[in-house]
Amino acid sequence: MDFDDIVARLRAAGCVFAEDEARLLLGQAGDGLAGLVERRVAGEPLEYVLGWAEFAGRRFAVAPGVFVPRHRTEFLVRLAIGFARSRSVVLDLCCGSGALGATVAAETPGIELYAADIEPAAVACARRNIPGEVYEGDLYAPLPPSLRGRVDVLLSNVPYVPTEEVALMPPEARDHEPRVALDGGPDGLDVLRRVVAEAPAWLAPGGRVLFEAGERQAGAAADEVRRAGLAAAVEQSEELGATVVVGLREH
Ligand SMILES: C[S@@+](CC[C@H](N)C(=O)[O-])C[C@H]1O[C@@H](n2cnc3c(N)ncnc32)[C@H](O)[C@@H]1O
Helix, strand or coil, X not given: CCHXXXXXXXXXXXXXXXXXXXXXXXXXXXXXXXXXXXXXXXXCCHHHHHCEEEECCXXXXXXXXXXXXXXXXXXXXXXXXXXXXXXXXXXXXXXXXXXXXXXXXXXXXXXXXXXXXXXXXXXXXXXXXXXXXXXXXXXXXXXXXXXXXXXXXXXXXCCCECHHHHCCCCHHHHHHCCHHHCXXXXXXXXXXHHHHHHHHHXXXXXXXXEEEECHHHHHHHHHHHHHCXXXXXXXXXXXXXXXXXXXXXXX
């Protein structure tokens, strides 16, 4: 199977970036090339087939059953890096592959990094990517109580797609990524509400919680932040098409 054969097969399967993907698959596989191409042609996300995803200029391990970090989430990470200092305590909640926390750690040497996710596959993956502790369980439940009141930067890319809109997502997401990674309940804000409500107990004075939201959700999400007793700000990146809500514990 040569480059042109792979491009033709990928194109026939509807891959828009067939040539780029063919190059990556050729670079990845030895004898298993045909199997990898089959998987991609059958609709598996390219990142699962390769075993890695690129995020903010670095490669991170991903595996089937783990959310693939999205390019737009680099905005959330950029903001988190702006707030982190050497020796900051950083928590990546709902960490998935751990690419977000791992990027903050790579850009801010000296931080103390913790991460957690409810999905065993994500936790296993994050343990490969993250230079810090990774806990498994529901939101804050598995974290060590000693972390309470100490977190300077809490980044949490929660699932925020409204339940009815999950069916409208591209097949690669809705057929391959776990429902728990996508579905944010009727208005998409169910998990986010729980993260925000407990955030003040885990943040240090001056600490911040940051999460991505849909543009239409940002106002309601900022209200949740204020209801929890934090100051709220909404940040937007036109370049990345991303909206991030930041909550600050002032005292
Ligand atoms: C949208 S994905 C984001 C993953 C990662 N932060 C990223 O941006 O690549 C949401 C993640 O939240 C996790 N999750 C959903 N509900 C959770 C809960 N109650 N407690 C902990 N993690 C949860 C999912 O398993 C999934 O990995």
